[in-house]
Amino acid sequence: MKPCEPMIITSESGYNLQVGGNVPIAHAWRMIARDHKQVFGREPLQTEEEASIMIRYAQEEDGCPQWPEGYCLRFVADGKRTVLHIIGRDELGIIYGLLHYSRFVLGVEPFWFWAELPPTRRDPIVLPGQDYDSIPPKVRYRGWFVNDEVCLIGWKDDYPPTEQVWEPVFEALLRCGGNMVIPGTDLPRTGIHHKLAADMGLWITHHHAEPLGAEMFLRAFPGKQASYKEHPELFEQLWREAIERQKGEKIVWVLSFRGQGDKPFWENDPSFNTPEKRGQLISYVVRKQYSMICECVEQPVCSMAMYGEIAELYKQGHIEVPEGVIKIWADNGYGKMVSRRHGNLNHRVPALPEVEDEGKNGVYYHVTFHDLQASNHLTQFPSSAELIVDELTTAFAVGADEYLLVNSGNILPHLYTLDLAANLWTYGNTDAGQQLADFIGRLYSRQHQEISRLYQDYSRCSIVYGPHKDDRAGEEFYHHPARQIMGFWLQGKEGYDERLCWAAGEKPFAEQVRWFKEKAESAILGWVELQERCLQTMKQLPEDECRRLYNQLLVQIEVHLSGCRGLANICNAYGLFLEGDYPRAFIQASHAVWSYQKGKEALSLAGTGRWEHFYRADWLTNLDNTISHADTVRRFLRIQGDSPDMFLWYKQYIMPETEKHIYLENTHRKPLSDDELAHCLEKVLC
Structure with a gap:
């Protein structure tokens, strides 16, 4: 032709x-x-x-x-x-x-x-x-893990989510050049997610806690001990059923052996008390799974997650991986290719294959994460785009380029970083600045430089909570630690809160709270300035693009800003509480409620039109839970000085001096609401 x-x-x-x-x-x-x-x-x-x-x-x-x-x-x-x-x-x-x-x-x-x-x-x-x-993509198997997808789950009334939810997800993945997906996390098998992904041409792969895509043991056999040593035939029955169910589809089979609930199996089976015993069983199980697949599938594509304890055992030489199986290495949830933090343990062991490592390797990478500490779930990646580029190109350079699975979360808040990842799995490298300019140019007709600077400065505004380049906080930093602070405080505990040591160190609780207060307060000005610049830029955009910039960026800035203020407020409330200044502590706790409510209002404003109800299933960051905690704190504080009739502070600080001596209790005893009282007290005490 x-x-x-x-x-x-x-x-x-x-x-x-x-x-x-x-x-x-x-x-x-x-x-x-x-x-x-x-x-x-x-x-x-x-x-x-x-x-x-x-x-x-x-x-x-x-x-x-x-x-x-x-x-x-x-x-x-x-x-x-x-x-x-x-x-x-x-x-x-x-x-x-x-x-x-x-x-x-x-x-x-x-x-x-x-x-x-x-x-x-x-x-x-x-x-x-x-x-x-067409050019050959850098990565052979490339796609998304639609994980922690509570917004997608709660967006529509039907559960499990229907085609109306899943089709736009899989279409966007295909349009980004992706060919592989884990379609959701632990959803009912009656859902359409798996079949629709396959029907749209995607390869299906599995969560590392669900090898071969099999049913969880304890769900299939409730009441039995989840021990392969005791019930090998039951585990193998589940694996065989999974193979039969999927053998006609395009599957990247995941070989693995972890405990129930995505944890080391020896927590349920303590007889495996040495690295040698653990590695020996994992190696045996993986070989068994691989042989079972090969009996039913010609030239299967198989992978094995080098995740957590499995990576450690492999590097110690205790695990054997069958030839041809792709070894999958994971970042720490914050974009760095090192082992993830578990509670207060953060060993940061490099999570990439050694130079002499043979065979195929790939990467599981988070642009969104949920860990009850400082992760980004409702907001985009808190570190710079350059970090993503550096980490993935380094992984490719050492041969981890056969497979790239990107944790895509709820999709909507993460378009920028998902677009960046698609550039990397296609071309193997990219200039972060040029990719951002291209992304902004596609979405907006004007104000390109201003919007690009907003995105670049977003990561500069995020809280630096540790010494490493990736130690930057997503929005969960303002919520999970804040709720832990409030719980520890109201439970009357002493010493230090062990759950806060990962960030604030092993120091008295008051000093831990002071650490969080200083971190939150130091970031407020940056988020305020970014918010103001974003609002000014939106005034220069057409209505539809103004709305787009709100949904894609400003809502996230406002979640950060409101969270920073709320965390600072609750920490200030605790400091005043220690001084016995309950009215001012009450005012600060009220400000915490109002600040966190601002974040909720921002999500509600974003959740209109096509996105109506999109954020109603915010169960992970859970702004409602934080607001409830803060409201409980201020009610606790009011009881300290305004109980039992909730009128003493009004009389002491607000009632005119002349009125105090002549008022009749039967006509002046309607208590103010917490909001009303806080506003009135602030006028005279602050």
């Missing part, structure tokens, strides 16, 4: 889909049909005669790239017409070819749904008759 003159595509251009009967390609075609209608204002014409766009598998003479998922675009002169052939080497090649056409011809943004950015209406579209060949 020879290149030809420029081609004109119009609303009347016909499509000839020569790959009928394929379910994933049919899903992709429905995306293209919708895109065509959005651009041209009418449904696309499917025809077998005089079609302008042909969609088909590769033939020898096409010169289509040879690698899996390769595709090409070929412009062919057909008499006086020019025909565009979208050609794929295989099923995903066809899908990626269609999505390339969608993005670069029809102008559809990969995150169009999540950014609320429909394509521009155009008719006609003129294309240069220039052929295109």
Whole structure:
């Protein structure tokens, strides 16, 4: 086939889909049909005669790239017409070819749904008759782990989430060039998530706590000891059932052996009390799982998570991995390729293969995380984009490039970093500044430099809580430690709170609280300035882009700012409480309630239109829980000095001096609400 003159595509251009009967390609075609209608204002014409766009598998003479998922675009002169052939080497090649056409011809943004950015209406579209060949992606198996997805779960009324929730997730992943997914965390098997992901052409992989995608042992056999030594036949029954259920699908099988609830198995089976015993059992189980798969699946793709204790045992030489199995190395949840922090233990053992390590390796990487300490769940990655680029390119350089699974959380708050990860799994490297400029240029029509600086300064505003480059706090820092502080305080405990030592150290509780207070107060000004700049920038944007910037960035800034203030307020309340200044402590606790409520209001404002109810299942950061804790603290403080009639502070500080001596109790005893009292006290005491 020879290149030809420029081609004109119009609303009347016909499509000839020569790959009928394929379910994933049919899903992709429905995306293209919708895109065509959005651009041209009418449904696309499917025809077998005089079609302008042909969609088909590769033939020898096409010169289509040879690698899996390769595709090409070929412009062919057909008499006086020019025909565009979208050609794929295989099923995903066809899908990626269609999505390339969608993005670069029809102008559809990969995150169009999540950014609320429909394509521009155009008719006609003129294309240069220039052929295109896809490039091989840097990473063979690449995708998202839709993990801690409570916002997706709570977004709609149906549980488990329906196709209405999952299809935009999987579509965005495909548009980003991803080919693999863990579709949710521990969802009922009656849900559509697994089947829909497979039907859309994605490889399915598994959580490392659910090897082979099998049912959890204690869920299948309640009341039995979850011990492989005692019940090998029951474990193997679950594995066999999982293999039978999935053997006809594209699966990246996960081999693993951890305890129930995603913890070391020896916590349930203490007889394995040495590294040698533990490694020996894990190695045996993994070999068993691998052999069971090989009995049913020809040339299976298998992986093994080098996560937590398994990575440690492997590096000590106690675990053997079958040949050909991809070893998956994980970051610490904050973007650094070292072992994660567990409570107060933070060994930061490097989590990458050694230079002499043989075989295939890959990475499990968090751009969002949930750990009850300082992680980012509702807000984007708290460190710089350069950290992500440095860590992943370093991993690729030592051979961990066969597999990249990115923890994508609830998708909506993380578009920027998910786009960055997609650049990295495609090209192997990227310039963080250029990627940001490209991302902002796609989502906004103006104010590009100003918006880019907002994103760059976001990470500079995040709290630095430790000595390492990745020790930057997400929004959970203002909530989980704050609730621990309030609980320890109201429970009347003494000494120090062990749960806070990871950040504030092993020091008296009052000093731990002071540490958090200083960290929170030091960050407030930066978030205020960033908020003001964002508001000013929004005034220069069209209404739809103003809304987009609010949903994508300002809501996150406000969650940080309100959290900083709330944490500082509650710490100040505790300091005043120690001094016996209960009224002023009450005022500070009230400010904590109001500050945290500001964060809740920001989420409510973002949760409108398409995103109505999106944040109602905020069960992990859980702003409602923090507000309730702070409200309990201020009620506790009021009882210290205003009990039993909740009128003493009003009489002492607010009632006019002359009135104090003549008022009648039967007409002046209606207590003020906590909010009213706090506002009144603040006027006279602060």
